[in-house]
Amino acid sequence: xxxxxxxAKDHYVGEFERxxxxxxxxxxxxxxxxxxxxxxxxxxxxxxxxxxxxLTPLTEIPFRxxxxxxxxxxxxxxxxxxxKACQIAxxxxxxxxxxxxxxxxxxxxxxxxxxxxxxDPKRVEPWLARLAAPDGNPFASLNTAFMNDGVFIFLPKGAxxxxxxxxxxxxxxxxxxxxxxxxxxxxxxxxxRASVVASYLGPAGGGYFTxxxxxxxxxxxxxxxxxxxxxxxxxxxxxxxLQVHQARGANFTHHxxxxxxxxxRNDFTATLDGEGADxxxxxxxxxxxxxxxxxxxxxxxxxxxxxxxxxxxxxxxxRARGIFDGKIVVRPAAQKTNAMQTNKNxxxxxxxxVNTKPQLEIFANDVKCKHGATIGQLDEAVLFYxxxxxxxxxxxxxxLIHAFVSEIVDTVKNDAVRSQIGGxxxxxxxxx
Amino acid sequence: xxxxxDLHAGVGDKPVLKGLNLRVGPGEVHAIMGPNASGKSxxxxxxxxxxxxxxxxxxALYRGKDLLAMSPEDRARxxxxxxxxxxxxxxxxxxxxxxxxAYNAIxxxxxxxxxxxxxxxxxxKEKAKLVQMTEALLSRPVNEGFSGGEKKRNEMLxxxxxxxxxxxxxxxxxxxxxxxxxxxxxGVNHLxxxxxxxxxxTHHQRFLHYVVPDRVHVLYDGRLVKSGxxxxxxxxxxxGYAWVEKEMANVP
Numbered sequence: 001x002x003x004x005x006x007x008a009k010d011h012y013v014g015e016f017e018r019x020x021x022x023x024x025x026x027x028x029x030x031x032x033x034x035x036x037x038x039x040x041x042x043x044x045x046x047x048x049x050x051x052x053x054x055l056t057p058l059t060e061i062p063f064r065x066x067x068x069x070x071x072x073x074x075x076x077x078x079x080x081x082x083x084k085a086c087q088i089a090x091x092x093x094x095x096x097x098x099x100x101x102x103x104x105x106x107x108x109x110x111x112x113x114x115x116x117x118x119x120d121p122k123r124v125e126p127w128l129a130r131l132a133a134p135d136g137n138p139f140a141s142l143n144t145a146f147m148n149d150g151v152f153i154f155l156p157k158g159a160x161x162x163x164x165x166x167x168x169x170x171x172x173x174x175x176x177x178x179x180x181x182x183x184x185x186x187x188x189x190x191x192x193r194a195s196v197v198a199s200y201l202g203p204a205g206g207g208y209f210t211x212x213x214x215x216x217x218x219x220x221x222x223x224x225x226x227x228x229x230x231x232x233x234x235x236x237x238x239x240x241x242l243q244v245h246q247a248r249g250a251n252f253t254h255h256x257x258x259x260x261x262x263x264x265r266n267d268f269t270a271t272l273d274g275e276g277a278d279x280x281x282x283x284x285x286x287x288x289x290x291x292x293x294x295x296x297x298x299x300x301x302x303x304x305x306x307x308x309x310x311x312x313x314x315x316x317x318x319r320a321r322g323i324f325d326g327k328i329v330v331r332p333a334a335q336k337t338n339a340m341q342t343n344k345n346x347x348x349x350x351x352x353x354v355n356t357k358p359q360l361e362i363f364a365n366d367v368k369c370k371h372g373a374t375i376g377q378l379d380e381a382v383l384f385y386x387x388x389x390x391x392x393x394x395x396x397x398x399x400l401i402h403a404f405v406s407e408i409v410d411t412v413k414n415d416a417v418r419s420q421i422g423g424x425x426x427x428x429x430x431x432x
Numbered sequence: 433x434x435x436x437x438d439l440h441a442g443v444g445d446k447p448v449l450k451g452l453n454l455r456v457g458p459g460e461v462h463a464i465m466g467p468n469a470s471g472k473s474x475x476x477x478x479x480x481x482x483x484x485x486x487x488x489x490x491x492a493l494y495r496g497k498d499l500l501a502m503s504p505e506d507r508a509r510x511x512x513x514x515x516x517x518x519x520x521x522x523x524x525x526x527x528x529x530x531x532x533x534a535y536n537a538i539x540x541x542x543x544x545x546x547x548x549x550x551x552x553x554x555x556x557k558e559k560a561k562l563v564q565m566t567e568a569l570l571s572r573p574v575n576e577g578f579s580g581g582e583k584k585r586n587e588m589l590x591x592x593x594x595x596x597x598x599x600x601x602x603x604x605x606x607x608x609x610x611x612x613x614x615x616x617x618x619g620v621n622h623l624x625x626x627x628x629x630x631x632x633x634t635h636h637q638r639f640l641h642y643v644v645p646d647r648v649h650v651l652y653d654g655r656l657v658k659s660g661x662x663x664x665x666x667x668x669x670x671x672g673y674a675w676v677e678k679e680m681a682n683v684p
Contacts, residue, residue, distance in 0.1 A: 393505065
């Protein structure tokens, strides 16, 4: 263990000792979290799951839990919900009622976790940290130790929520290097349906550390469409541990749109723990400069007749680096599983780099599993064809990049989100 | 319209064109015929500006301008069109969208207003009828999953929409059945006008039944070794390229 890593770990343990007592509820859980983190420390390159992701830049900065002194005025433009959705917003990890508008049907509950911790912690106890357990990965443990706010969404049996629920996590620009630990808990009972959009946004130049944990429980035949749009500052560090539990016939569709952050790491796990559960993970990462984006997915087929599809696509420019590590586990009981995984990458520069790694662990004999990965450049013959018709080189490149990413963008159901993403890649690809 | 003077060009270090001369006037259709590996496709690609081909000597003037100094897109914007022998497939880019981008890029270059999607679609459908392209093919990604004949008809559709001043057809007739051949030929004939010129590069004489050329040239070993009227094509058909090779062998 290097000296730096030791100090980095001790820094967070020290912060916990200093400020932890003031954190609301779940004292034992927090204690378990920090102890686990203290035992593990930050992962190092020796661990297989971290072989391609060097955390040295993260460990060099002593981030402190955000003090909540940000001036929300800098986000005034976002106040009225850009997605015309039911919106719950956070600034530097703290619930920001001024930017939130919740108009809920009976029985549906969307509330700030801080309020739940304060008034009724028993309400979330059956689920909180049951998936992202305090004995899990060090980032989830760190979040569990420090969590002080976030979202609790409860959809009772049969509830249909017509509008998307927008979770907006804003990071402000201020002097201190700060850390936030957003926590999201979604519980959808039998046959409930909803769509959630989680946006992580930060201003240029903001050097902060977002360490999010999202836990999703889907009851029988529940359906959740979850889109994550990560547009953190290019100086920021972004981590998310997403854990999904699916009962019989539950349907989970996820998009991970990753455009921002200096270093972004996504650890996604879905457990298909009931017959006929269906899980679809889409990913789109577009990075440039020295950005680093890492998606680690695990789809755990535990019961028969489950289906899962994964399609992750990346566009990398500059010295950017992308990692896709997709594990599919098919347990002995999970006969008739159908699992498909694809990762495609487009490199726009000679210095961009991609590591892609499928892992299949199949313990059942009557299953269909397919995986494939590609890494390529813009096709010179196609570029010439477009130019020979009068289309300029920059426009020809833009057309082809657009065609590459549209396979993912077109699958985003929410119009507002889709056009928002469209605007983002337009900006990035303007430089292509 | 087009004047090629002593053109030497090759692929990498390998010389292919070895002093080619050609003059094409407005309103004329020229056919260039030749055996395999005589330099037909190299000529087409050099005129369109494809990377990987090096011009070592000579020049090509298009309406008095140095064609070889222009970027591929500028050649197209100035009115040069190449119908590809092997049109590429472009997954994810709709055929109509692609054509409108090209059409408007050329309009913009000429200082003309761009057409919106609705007006362009009207124009596109009219032109599509001429080459018997279905509307389904217009909305699909460019050439993706098209048959050989559909790809060639799509080349002709692009030509009719972009209305070039100089069209170069690189073996557009190869691999076509007789019906598709007629459709492609009709496309070319539709484009013919006193202001426009067409260079048809072909291996077979058959296509020239339908697109009757003003001049026929034989390309052999990188040079035009024989030129004549349309009857030269018939003579070639009858005697084969071996005849030219034999004649060339007799030249000291």
